[in-house]
Amino acid sequence: MPHLAVADLTATYPGTDKPVLRDVSLQVEKGEIVSLIGPSGSGKSTLLRVLVGLLPPNSGSVRIDGEAVDYTSRRSLKNARDRLAIVFQQYNLFQNMTAMGNVTIAPIRIKGWRRPEVEADAARLLAKVGLADKHASYPDQLSGGQQQRVAIARALALKPEILLLDEVTSALDPELVGEVLDTIRVLAADGMTMLIVSHEMGFVREVSSRVVMMDQGSIVETGPPAQVFDAPETLRAREFVSRILRH
Amino acid sequence: MTYTFQWGEALKHLPYLLEGAWLSLILAFLGFWGGALIGLFGAVGKVYGGRLIYRIVDLYVVFFTNTPALVQIFFLFYALPEVGILLPPFTAVLIGLILNSGAYLTEIQRAGFISVRQTEIEAAEVLGMSLAQIVRYVIVPHIAKTLFAPLSSFYIWLVLGTSMASIFGVEELTGRAINISTTNFRTIEIFSVTALIYIAITILASAVLALIGRYAFRVRAKIF
Amino acid sequence: MLDRIISEVPRFFTYYNMVFLLEAMGRTLLMTLVGVSLGFALGFLLDFARRTPGRAWLPLRLAATLYVETFRRIPFLVILFIVLFAIQGFRFSVSLFGVAMIGICVISSAFCAEIIRAGFDSIHQTQWDTAAVMNFGRLQTLRHVVLPQAWRVILPPAFAFMVMFIKDTALASQLGVVELTFAGKVLSTRGFSAILVFGTVLVLYFVLSYPLSRLGAWLERRLAPSRGR
Numbered sequence: 001m002p003h004l005a006v007a008d009l010t011a012t013y014p015g016t017d018k019p020v021l022r023d024v025s026l027q028v029e030k031g032e033i034v035s036l037i038g039p040s041g042s043g044k045s046t047l048l049r050v051l052v053g054l055l056p057p058n059s060g061s062v063r064i065d066g067e068a069v070d071y072t073s074r075r076s077l078k079n080a081r082d083r084l085a086i087v088f089q090q091y092n093l094f095q096n097m098t099a100m101g102n103v104t105i106a107p108i109r110i111k112g113w114r115r116p117e118v119e120a121d122a123a124r125l126l127a128k129v130g131l132a133d134k135h136a137s138y139p140d141q142l143s144g145g146q147q148q149r150v151a152i153a154r155a156l157a158l159k160p161e162i163l164l165l166d167e168v169t170s171a172l173d174p175e176l177v178g179e180v181l182d183t184i185r186v187l188a189a190d191g192m193t194m195l196i197v198s199h200e201m202g203f204v205r206e207v208s209s210r211v212v213m214m215d216q217g218s219i220v221e222t223g224p225p226a227q228v229f230d231a232p233e234t235l236r237a238r239e240f241v242s243r244i245l246r247h
Numbered sequence: 248m249t250y251t252f253q254w255g256e257a258l259k260h261l262p263y264l265l266e267g268a269w270l271s272l273i274l275a276f277l278g279f280w281g282g283a284l285i286g287l288f289g290a291v292g293k294v295y296g297g298r299l300i301y302r303i304v305d306l307y308v309v310f311f312t313n314t315p316a317l318v319q320i321f322f323l324f325y326a327l328p329e330v331g332i333l334l335p336p337f338t339a340v341l342i343g344l345i346l347n348s349g350a351y352l353t354e355i356q357r358a359g360f361i362s363v364r365q366t367e368i369e370a371a372e373v374l375g376m377s378l379a380q381i382v383r384y385v386i387v388p389h390i391a392k393t394l395f396a397p398l399s400s401f402y403i404w405l406v407l408g409t410s411m412a413s414i415f416g417v418e419e420l421t422g423r424a425i426n427i428s429t430t431n432f433r434t435i436e437i438f439s440v441t442a443l444i445y446i447a448i449t450i451l452a453s454a455v456l457a458l459i460g461r462y463a464f465r466v467r468a469k470i471f
Numbered sequence: 472m473l474d475r476i477i478s479e480v481p482r483f484f485t486y487y488n489m490v491f492l493l494e495a496m497g498r499t500l501l502m503t504l505v506g507v508s509l510g511f512a513l514g515f516l517l518d519f520a521r522r523t524p525g526r527a528w529l530p531l532r533l534a535a536t537l538y539v540e541t542f543r544r545i546p547f548l549v550i551l552f553i554v555l556f557a558i559q560g561f562r563f564s565v566s567l568f569g570v571a572m573i574g575i576c577v578i579s580s581a582f583c584a585e586i587i588r589a590g591f592d593s594i595h596q597t598q599w600d601t602a603a604v605m606n607f608g609r610l611q612t613l614r615h616v617v618l619p620q621a622w623r624v625i626l627p628p629a630f631a632f633m634v635m636f637i638k639d640t641a642l643a644s645q646l647g648v649v650e651l652t653f654a655g656k657v658l659s660t661r662g663f664s665a666i667l668v669f670g671t672v673l674v675l676y677f678v679l680s681y682p683l684s685r686l687g688a689w690l691e692r693r694l695a696p697s698r699g700r
Contacts, residue, residue, distance in 0.1 A: 052604045053603075053604070054600055054603070054604065078606055081603075081604055081605070081606045082606065085604075085605075086604055088597065088601065090597060092597045092598065092600070092601040094598065094601075094602075094615075094616050094620075095598075095620055096616070096619035096620045105615060106605040106606070106607070109607075109611065109615060110605060110606050110607055110611065158605065250560045250561050309681065310673075310677065312634075312684070313634065313638075313676065313677050313680040313681045313684060314638065314673045314676045314677050314680070315637075315638035315639070315641035315652065315676055316638070317638075317641040317642060317644075317652060318641055318652055318655065318669060318672055318673055318676060319673070321652070321655065321656075321665075321669050321672075322665070322666075322669040322670070322673065325659060325665035325669065326664075326665035326666040326668075326669050326670070328665075329475075329476075329664060329665060329666050330666070403544070407544070407545070407546040407547070408546070409546075410546035410547075410548045410549060411546075411548060411642065413548070414548075414645060421546060421548055421549055421552075424549070424552075425552075428552075428556075434552075434556040434559075434560070435553065435556045435557055435560050438549060438552045438553045438556060439553060441549055442545045442549050442550075442553060445544060445545050445546060445549060446541060446544045446545060449544040450544065
């Protein structure tokens, strides 16, 4: 049974009538790392937003471990959000909390876990993302790359089963991209199931078990990185690959 | 716990009340432009004047913005006769409103002057603009953009503030409502209609200001 | 002329008159503080009502918006009269002070709702989204994420509003509430020089208002530039 199964998902932004996702179907096995690539506006980030319940789907289904998510039900959505975690392009750290506060707030206040254990775990996670010395720093005292690593630690502190990464390096200065990618490599080695939206093609090729290419809200090609990048089957995929490889 | 509304009774007085509303708008208009003139001198004095002028203007602003306009007008109306200056109610209220809005408008206009950056004026000089052109194309648009929103909300505030003229017997909108209510027991209806007229004239004023802003100064202004 | 005023000074600044004025000043301060605190509590509820999601809450949203837009466009004096006459008309027994307090709360909640709205609008939607994805409820997001950030945007205009309100409560004198302005009128009708009486009243208002406006200006400088912390 796939860890995450998306079937015929269609979604539209409120106030518009052109769907941003059309009949998207996708499966992610346990421990697999699937990367979503494609031109901007192709619906990659929207897919992640739908999965975490920030945009209600029009039709289609999402299953986690075979269990269907009902986005209209508060309880079902809560359950899904317990199992999924997302890291955003703009990090979205809570500006009023330290790095430590950002990582521990939800486990303590929302999950009701015990503070000493949560803090010990948070310290371990911050060390893992290379920020052992930044516990007491506020977001505006951290670089973009450091903030993004705090955001990753924050997502992991909730012990998700599946991690969604939404262009986590796009807002970073080029010299800060490497440190965030290194962090993701560590997670990949741990066997975390991940769905990644990224423009870092070299990185996508290196870590992904499978690559999914989207265009205009639909999936146009799926396969192992080597196949999608080197021998794309569809015309649209070939165009996209030749465009990104020229850069 | 029972009260029967009789709106017809209040609507009969509508023309009389609307005439009062016109006087309210005139009071606000005069108060605004009188205050704007004082405020212009005040702002210029505060920004470009010396230390002494700054102190004097600041004292004026701080005093008038930290005491109630009502008591200021009480002072003009009841205290000045003791030194031989007798002001009719309308004049006392108008002077009070002008002095009061002058203090607020000094601060608002000062913010406008400060918003014009020296570098932009220098850039305009480098482009070979004359002083008149600099004022027309650089300074005025800049000031209009910064000042438009605070000035319009101040104007609305002033329209509402004119209702205190009724306390001195001026027959503007509130004064006329009080007049009617002394001879008529439908007070709730009369004051509700009065309130609606205030809502209408402030919305009208906001709309006119927004239109002026949009076409004269290219400022996108919200009516609400 | 000046001689007359000076000769009146010892007769005016008596213990009795000073206690009378200070008590009235206390009432002005009380009305302001209660009005602003209740106004903020109600303003908060109004803003919450305006932010309810979905079609089912549309009537509540409209009602709250209408309330805020309406009462910011009616003079305080007219509101005081409407409250007074409504209470008389329905034969409730409420003291004049109570009438003034109701009027104050009606108007201050509308203004506070606007201040609170501006504060909350300064918090980006992504902060709400991020919290929602981590299973924060709306109230939990408000308490842990939004309020701790929004208060620094809300506080400076709140002080400016309070200063404005100290002055606006002067209008309650028209109902006969013995606050500072009314006390001035009483002393003036007792035959004291109006220059002396209203001069003193103006100074007392200044004493109440000036420290608060300075504090507000200081807070604005202090809180505006940095975010977080």
